[in-house]
Amino acid sequence: MGRKNGKPRVVVIGGGTGLSVLLRGLKEKPVAITAIVTVADDGGSSGRLRYEMKMPPPGDIRNVLVALADTEPVLEALLQYRFVSGNGLSGHSIGNLLLAALMELSGDFVTAIEQMSQVLAVRGRVLPAAEEAIVLHAEMEDGSIVTGESIIPKSGKRIKRVFIEDNVEALEDAIKALKQADAIIIGPGSLYTSILPNLLVPGIVEAIRQSKATKAYICNVMTQPGETDGYNAADHLAAIHSHVGNSLFQYIIVNNGVVPDNVRTMYKEQGQEPVSYSEEDLIAKGYKVVAEELLLYDKFLRHNAAKLSEIIMELIGKKA
Template sequence: MSNRHKVIRRPKIVVIGGGTGLSVMLRGLKEKPLDITAIVTVADDGGSSGILRNELQIPPPGDIRNVLMALADAEPLLTDVLQYRFKSVPGLAGHSLGNLMLAAMTDISGDFVTGVRELSRVLAVRGRVLPAADQAIVLKAEMADGSIVTGESMIPKAGQAIRRVFLEPVDVEPLQEAVEAIEQADAILIGPGSLYTSIIPNLIVPKLANAIVDSEAVKLFVCNVMTQPGETDNYSVGDHLEAIYKHIGHHLFDYVIVNDGEIPPQVKSKYAAMGAKAVHLDLDAVTEKGYKVIADRLVLFRTFLRHDAERLSHHIYKLVENWMIRKR
């Protein structure tokens, strides 16, 4: 068969993280011809997720729900219904309907992973959504003064610099499907999201980290636009990368994607009042470590600053496409 008539398969991309930033980015990526697997943190212990986690002994569903919604091909009304959060109903206040549905699917199917798979089918999700592990993980942090803070939701409230985060149990087993997805990936994409409570918790699951290090896929890091109070105060792009390096012991990434678009003064002021500021791009320090930097205007502002999903996904797809061409 001639090269012209060869069927070119969709690149396999594994996206790892959690939180709002991951969901925003996936809304753009699902429009590209990519075979997407999202591996999502299960360390959340706050809000509705924390309650369901404790009462039903299931992994926290919140980040998984957001990723399912982002990748779903369902009618907008259905996704709005699943994101609906009860306000004043006794016993339901604070819970989102999607979280309750994931809990119900887990009960019906017998385990959380199968529940996620079944809800993915109902929502016509483009790709696969996998928890990093099939059990809830307790995240702990050692702070600058040596004290230990327990719980993902408590770490940013400690009011100190974070020295390191670690898991309990330390030898938590990752989902085998997640390891296999990494082993088969053409591209591995990490971020954006809370550095110490959404990104690093996935990377310190031992076998997941080893699979990423061993992979020959192109590895991309999407850096946050703004610092996060209590987690990354005054962090530069290089500081984000250094924190990951200290936890993993490897320079994981080939490319770092960062925003260099101007943020309007009134938006800066709004974030400054919350203790956040734009993440500084220390370009020389980053490139000296061997990272290739892709910088562009990647932000949109509505109520909050968010990544421009369309522009960001364009850069990611072009990087992956070029990598695939070079590999042929």
């Protein structure tokens, strides 16, 4: 392993808003961060750029770069801005278009990310899980196959498993980062469309298993319609186990805070409910349980990034 400039190396794996929330807290800590980000997105601006420019989808990468950036609020707002009109421009975010332009200039997506990282003074390294865009498929419980990360949760059916094409290769730097890590954090994020697409890339899980890092899974605070309806924390773990095997991490981080009734009602109308857990059940499955009040509510329920970062630093400290 070996620390980078005296700082512990923390690798976080995921995608979507969950990963960005965690990174906003973690970048304030004395750690060397590498974010391994899913490239399975095929909806919206990312999907259009993916198909029109034959590039990996930039949206999740953009969100992570902005979360780790040392930028002025105006620049952050600019990068996240989506055009609302304009033939061909409508729906595209400026950050996505910048990544697309840098890729055309450099001829390489990873180089484009590195160049944008320099421009934004990003605190850490951002890597796609794979060199190319991933096509995500889901086998539903009725036996049907649904293709497309953005379509799977909208199918109205329960997911049995997700899988990707066989010809995908993990980014070599991502494998190297995992093997050198002092801590590997998986989640939070959409279980089937953000977390598992990373873990299904050949070589990623093997590198996690080989790593001597402290390994933790951050369980989502709410269920997700079309993905984890009715799931508790053990169900999230069971889904990961059925896809990539057991004993991928030692710790599971769960929320023990109570969702206020008015917020709970609002989320229930959207088909979401808090993810429950049984500490005895999780311990029986071989996990060390870290249960804390992790909720923040500001228009949306999300993880408390500062609190999560404290927990991660404590877990690293226990290993040191």
